[in-house]
Each structure stands twice: as structure tokens, then as C-alpha cells.
Amino acid sequence: MSTAVLPEPMLEHAMNTATAFQTAAPEANPLKGDTYRDALVKVMHDAMTQHDNTLVIGQGITDHIGIFGTTAGMQDTYGRHRVIETPLAEEAVTGICIGAALNGL
Numbered sequence: 001m002s003t004a005v006l007p008e009p010m011l012e013h014a015m016n017t018a019t020a021f022q023t024a025a026p027e028a029n030p031l032k033g034d035t036y037r038d039a040l041v042k043v044m045h046d047a048m049t050q051h052d053n054t055l056v057i058g059q060g061i062t063d064h065i066g067i068f069g070t071t072a073g074m075q076d077t078y079g080r081h082r083v084i085e086t087p088l089a090e091e092a093v094t095g096i097c098i099g100a101a102l103n104g105l
Helices: 008-023 036-050 075-077 090-102
Strands: 056-058 083-085
Touching: 036 075, 056 090, 075 083
Parallel strands: 056 083
Antiparallel strands: none
8 A cells, every 4th residue: 555645735734624624613614515526626726726836637637527527627727737638547647746756746
């Protein structure tokens, strides 16, 4: 089993967000009533806006439907250098991610 390691600021943000959701009153939860898809869209846009080194990499993410709409329009908003369509080649995606991590992204 592999373990993902997040950069310290992103890890801290994720932990603070999780703690806030656990301790907040239900009416204070900003995602209350949202679907899983809506929550993904919000979190991805928040991460992309707050952290310039955040990337979205995957297959089908630039499709007009954008993985059930979760990534629709992201490439227009954040640019081709941060929202990257990949071929159906897991080894290539792994190489891109390792290279990005080794270069501080």
C-alpha cells in the first residue's frame, strides 16, 4: 500500500478544513446540502485558487462533461499548464506526477 504525502501547507489546510467540518454546527458547514460532485468542484477550485502549484492531471478532464462535470471549464480558468489532459497510460501519468513532485509542485 502506498501513502500520498502532501506538501505541508496543503496538509495543514486539509487538516484544518476536516477539523472545522467535524466541530462546526451542521448549519455552519459550507458544503451542507451539496452533492459529492458539488463538494469536489468547490474543493478543487479552492485548492487551485489558493495554491499556484496545484495541478489537475488526468484522463478526460478537458472533456466538455469533464468527469461528470467536476472539471468542466477548469482549463479555461486555470490554464493548460495547470489542468493537463493525459493519454490512457498510467505509467506516463505516474512519471508526470513524480517529475512534478521532484520539481517542487
